[in-house]
Amino acid sequence: MRWGRPQWAGRNYTILTTATVVSGLGHAGALIAAAFAVLGAGGSATDVGLVAAARTVPLVALLLVGGALADRLPRHRVMVAANALSCLSQGGFALLVLTGDPQLWQMAALAALGGAGQAFFGPASEGMVLASVSGEHASRAFAVYRMGMNGANIGGAALGGALIAAVGPGWVLAADAAAFACAGALRAFLDVSGVPPRTGDGGMVRALRDGWQEVISRPWLWSVVVQFSVVNAVIAAAEAVYGPLVADAHLGGPGPWGVALGAFGAGTVAGALLMTRYRPRRLLLAGSLCVFPxxxxxxxxxxxxxxxxxxxxxxLTGVAVEVFVVTWMTALHQEIPEEKFSRVSSYDWLGSVAGIPLATAFAGPVQDAVGLRAALWGCAGLVVLLTAAVLCVPGVRRLTRRTPEAVAGERTPDVAPPVAEGPAVG
Structure with a gap:
């Protein structure tokens, strides 16, 4: 029997996808391991939250700088450097746990270092996968990429939990450091021979201003970013704070809640699989309708x-999320100039994560003020209201998928075009 990757999945695409799966397997388990490392060192639930916040704060603070830098330097080099920073962060964390008595400030500092790495990696990585394939295959390629990433996150969390119980959190953190090192090494082998050199003319402030102009000049873009700054925040509050409370009181405890979260992860894999076949003509209309669920x-x-x-x-919600994500990234890749893509992506990322710490911090006081059920209905109502408002934006309803011929020549690929290859023999 002959097995092989599709002809559109060239060398660069395969490297990028493999590296993401490797790092995802390690990092999903490491997030759980970090919490248990804090608890194992005598920390409280509050201390676990502080270490998690220490990772989030530099991520939010440095995203725009990371986007501007990725548009001034070769993106694959920024990704490799960010992977190296994450490797150092997780390796140091593992060393503390395995060899000594880790202090809270030390764990928070290393978590912050990892958050900084993610701030530079995220904007640089956005669009790299889409740029490694021809336009007609971009949507399918990103769906397959997301399927691998989501599968790695699910498998990594399950494997990490088992390993924490078997060998302790320190070794899981060490495995994550090794995974980042492997992913960075893979990305270093990307073929960028066809990429023109980038220039840094104008300075960082001008670069950020140009990226902002790209965002605000497109109502469909900034309206969705504003929408998800609230949607992601209220969903995080519901899942991180309210969900466990309801599960404990009405659903039988953490077991059923864990199964429900696992079903969401499985739904994202199924949604990515669906998007390998589903190619809606009106990209943002289809994607926004899938935000209602x-x-x-x-x-x-x-x-x-x-x-x-x-x-x-x-x-079902996991399926809907993936339909939105794939259509959204396809629209960005189609509409945003390549040389400004990372800056636009950084504003998108900032809108997506900036409100989450605030929402989770105020979830408890809001519940105390209005009650748990009212708080949850408020979360649902905000999602519906903001999605309906976004659908009133003409660009959201009208933005259509263009033919590869219409897009050709408008952007310079960030990685060399893939070479068509025949199926491998297995």
């Missing part, structure tokens, strides 16, 4: 429904 988990928790129904709702 993101209100369903909060509504289901507010009722509350049974654990079985909640699991089904979470699975």
């Amino acid at each position: 993101l209100a369903l988990p909060s509504a289901a928790l507010a009722v509350p429904v049974s654990a079985g129904w909640l699991t089904l709702v979470m699975g």
Whole structure:
């Protein structure tokens, strides 16, 4: 039997996808390991939150700088350097846990270093996969990439949990450091011989201003960014704070809640698989319609429904999320000039994550003020209201998928074009 990758999946695409799967397998388990490392050192739940916040703050603070830098330097080099920084962060964290008595400030500092690495990696990586394939295959290629990434996150979390129980969190953190080193080494082998040199004319401030102009000049773009600055925040509050409370009171504890979260992960894999076949003509209309189901988990928790129904709702929501993500990234790749892509991506990332710490911090006080059910209905209502508002923007409804011929010549690929290859023999 002959097995092989599709002809559109050239060398660069394969390297990028493999590196993402490798780092995803390591990092998903390491996030769990970090929490157990803090608890193992005598920390409280508050201390776990402080270490998590220490990772988030530099991520938010440095995203725009990371986007501007990625548009001034070869993006693959920024990605490799960011992987090296994450490797040092996780390696140092592992060393502390394995050899000594780690202090809270030390763990927070190393988590912050990892957050800084992610701030530079994220904007540089956005669009790299899409740029490594021809336009007609971009949507399918990104869907396959997302399928591998989501599968790695699910498998990595399960494997990490098992390894923490077997050998302790320190070795899981060490494995994550090794995974980042391997991913960075893979990305160093990207073929960039066809990439023209980037220039840094104008300075960092001008670069950020140019990126901002690209965002605000497109109502469809900034409206979705504003939408998700709130949507992501209320979903994080519902899942991180309210969900466990409802599960403990009505669903039978953490077990059913974990199954529901696992169903969401499985739904994202199924959604990515769907998007390898589904090619909507009106990209943002199809994607935005799939944001409405993101209100369903909060509504289901507010009722509350049974654990079985909640699991089904979470699975369907995962499918809807992937439809939005793939259509959104396809639209960005089609519409944004390549030389400004990372800066635009950094504003998108900033909008997506900036409100999450605030929402999770105020979730408790809001619940105390209005009650748990009212808070959850409020989360669901905000998702529906903002999505309906975004659909009133003409550009969201009208932006259509263009033919490869229409897009050709408008952008310079960030990696050399893939060479068509025949199927490998297995």
